Amino acid sequence: MTRIWLEFERPIADLERKIEELQTIASDESLDVSEEIEKLKAKSAELKKQVYSNLTPWQRVQLARHLNRPYLSDYIKLMFTDFLELHGDGCFRDDPAMIAGIGKIDGKSVVLVGHEKGRKTKDKLYRNFGMAHPEGYRKALRVMKIGEKFGKPIISLIDTPGAYPGIGAEERGQAQAIAQNIKAMSTLRVPIIVIVTGEGGSGGALGIGVGDIVLVQEYAFYSVISPEGCASILWRDAKKAPDAAEALHITAQDLLKLKVIDGIIKEPEGGAHRDYEKSASILKQTILENLNHLSSIPPDALIEKRLNKFESMGIYKKT
Amino acid sequence: MWFKKKRGLKPTPRREVPDGLWLKCKECGEILYRKELEKNFWVCEKCGYHFKMPAKKYIEILTDSFVEKENSIETTNPLEFKGYSEKLTADFEKTGLKEAIVVGEAKIGSHRVALGVMDFRFVGGSLGSVVGEKVKRLIKLALSKKIPLIIVGASGGARMQEGILSLMQMAKTASALAELSNAHIPYISILTNPTTAGVMASYASLGDIVMAEPKALIGFAGPRVIEQTIKQELPEGFQKSEFLLEHGLLDIVVPRHKLKTTLMKTLDFFSRCKSGCASGTKNHR
Numbered sequence: 209m210t211r212i213w214l215e216f217e218r219p220i221a222d223l224e225r226k227i228e229e230l231q232t233i234a235s236d237e238s239l240d241v242s243e244e245i246e247k248l249k250a251k252s253a254e255l256k257k258q259v260y261s262n263l264t265p266w267q268r269v270q271l272a273r274h275l276n277r278p279y280l281s282d283y284i285k286l287m288f289t290d291f292l293e294l295h296g297d298g299c300f301r302d303d304p305a306m307i308a309g310i311g312k313i314d315g316k317s318v319v320l321v322g323h324e325k326g327r328k329t330k331d332k333l334y335r336n337f338g339m340a341h342p343e344g345y346r347k348a349l350r351v352m353k354i355g356e357k358f359g360k361p362i363i364s365l366i367d368t369p370g371a372y373p374g375i376g377a378e379e380r381g382q383a384q385a386i387a388q389n390i391k392a393m394s395t396l397r398v399p400i401i402v403i404v405t406g407e408g409g410s411g412g413a414l415g416i417g418v419g420d421i422v423l424v425q426e427y428a429f430y431s432v433i434s435p436e437g438c439a440s441i442l443w444r445d446a447k448k449a450p451d452a453a454e455a456l457h458i459t460a461q462d463l464l465k466l467k468v469i470d471g472i473i474k475e476p477e478g479g480a481h482r483d484y485e486k487s488a489s490i491l492k493q494t495i496l497e498n499l500n501h502l503s504s505i506p507p508d509a510l511i512e513k514r515l516n517k518f519e520s521m522g523i524y525k526k527t
Numbered sequence: 528m529w530f531k532k533k534r535g536l537k538p539t540p541r542r543e544v545p546d547g548l549w550l551k552c553k554e555c556g557e558i559l560y561r562k563e564l565e566k567n568f569w570v571c572e573k574c575g576y577h578f579k580m581p582a583k584k585y586i587e588i589l590t591d592s593f594v595e596k597e598n599s600i601e602t603t604n605p606l607e608f609k610g611y612s613e614k615l616t617a618d619f620e621k622t623g624l625k626e627a628i629v630v631g632e633a634k635i636g637s638h639r640v641a642l643g644v645m646d647f648r649f650v651g652g653s654l655g656s657v658v659g660e661k662v663k664r665l666i667k668l669a670l671s672k673k674i675p676l677i678i679v680g681a682s683g684g685a686r687m688q689e690g691i692l693s694l695m696q697m698a699k700t701a702s703a704l705a706e707l708s709n710a711h712i713p714y715i716s717i718l719t720n721p722t723t724a725g726v727m728a729s730y731a732s733l734g735d736i737v738m739a740e741p742k743a744l745i746g747f748a749g750p751r752v753i754e755q756t757i758k759q760e761l762p763e764g765f766q767k768s769e770f771l772l773e774h775g776l777l778d779i780v781v782p783r784h785k786l787k788t789t790l791m792k793t794l795d796f797f798s799r800c801k802s803g804c805a806s807g808t809k810n811h812r
Binding site for chain 2: 373379381383384386387390411414415430431433438441456457458462466468518520522523524
């Protein structure tokens with residue numbers, strides 16, 4: 209995979225390239241430049257720390273959408289064993305933008321649902337860039353209900369620009385499918401862990417986003433509308449998306465402050481795409497800890513807590 | 528030049544329900560006498576076009592009595608979103624409403640119901656924290672009194688200015704509706720022009736019975752967004768009530784002047800259920 213640097217990462221990219229060049233020269237001509245390299249590495253580390261700890265909301269959006277960011281298929285390989293993908297909504301079609309299946313995490317049986325964006329161009333088209341149709345949401349619910357019926361916890365990984373806005377999607381009830389999922393998930397009798405791993409695109413995200421624990425990866429975001437969409441409605445200019453990203457309060461920290469998520473999952477420095485293994489291992493560890501905790505709660509109490517959690521969201525004033 | 532363009536002349540704001548004595552039907556162009564139109568429930572006599580109607584007017588034509596509830600919760604500007612507070616004030620002055628939904632307890636014939644009516648004139652009927660909270664409390668009212676729930680939808684979707692909090696109102700209302708379902712209390716959702724996006728993707732489409740007024744725009748994504756995405760023209764009648772009915776997404780399309788009688792029939796059906804299917808209309812006949 210070719211390494212892609214974002215605009216604001218340029219200074220880091222330049223330094224890294226310099227280090228690599230020096231290393232090549234050193235090994236070719238057997239010169240000792242180790243001291244120089246060490247210095248540059250220290251400088252690079254310092255620079256990274258500075259850049260990544262002062263990210264603007266828009267820069268975070270770019271990281272969340274990074275073309276090298278690990279997708280669901282990557283996490284499935286890195287976190288689950290015996291994964292078996294289950295296809296189709298049982299009515300109309302199998303939606304490749306949504307993956308559903310059963311598998312094991314650390315030996316525990318779980319149901320997994322999530323969006324898949326697709327890596328290469330052909331794959332992206334096949335996956336519809338992670339934008340699911342109604343049948344995708346219906347497939348997810350069908351498989352989640354298998355989990356409920358057999359007492360297996362559900363893990364939902366969100367990464368979508370949004371539910372697909374198209375003719376077929378409307379004809380088959382995109383709004384209805386999402387509404388049904390939200391309602392059904394609120395009372396499924398097994399633990400549900402929801403994690404936003406990249407883009408949390410509005411209703412398309414919430415359609416598999418109701419759970420006992422909702423977490424967001426450090427550089428992921430969750431929003432009611434894309435920053436571009438918001439900017440073009442408000443200021444008739446999609447180029448003002450960076451301003452909209454700020455106004456909408458979509459970063460992991462913002463979400464935690466607004467009490468719509470339960471926690472933030474650390475990512476490797478510079479983003480999950482810098483180290484797939486490390487990112488997956490932090491994710492897996494978090495899932496296991498939460499599974500452990502949630503499994504001890506009886507279903508009735510679990511549902512009551514889940515209902516209360518979502519029913520108390522929102523900010524208003526009593527007069 | 529013999530004429531001069533006047534500077535600073537503001538275009539007259541478009542009104543959903545114009546104040547003039549006469550007004551023009553948006554669909555067929557017929558000139559209609561306001562008083563006649565009002566008598567006809569804001570439906571064009573010639574072509575049957577349904578004008579948008581304020582929440583209070585719906586309450587008037589659908590109920591025999593109505594007591595408003597939950598009017599003491601107020602909208603704030605939780606994200607300090609630029610221009611939002613001004614928009615709220617402006618829409619309050621325009622409509623006299625504090626928010627985009629009016630909720631309360633009503634009587635329709637002999638039936639007691641929990642009724643919510645959205646009003647598109649207030650920030651496009653959008654779903655913010657207060658609308659979500661009022662819908663939730665209305666559902667709880669239906670639950671505690673064991674009376675049927677009726678919501679008249681009119682909304683462009685989530686309220687962007689409240690960001691993620693707005694999105695979560697979808698989960699809030701759908702969760703409360705899950706409780707209502709489990710208690711076997713009926714919910715009738717009535718969709719008017721337009722009911723789309725976040726509201727349609729949550730409580731508006733979750734009725735046991737879903738009715739719609741004729742030719743209402745109903746859907747998930749707005750037509751313009753779809754057109755831009757697929758880069759082709761949309762078919763005639765796309766996302767209108769009749770289109771949804773044809774695709775199996777609605778129970779019934781009901782013209783406005785038949786809404787009340789249709790509601791009564793539906794409520795009668797539910798009230799005749801044996802116990803265990805509580806609708807709270809035990810005293811009915």
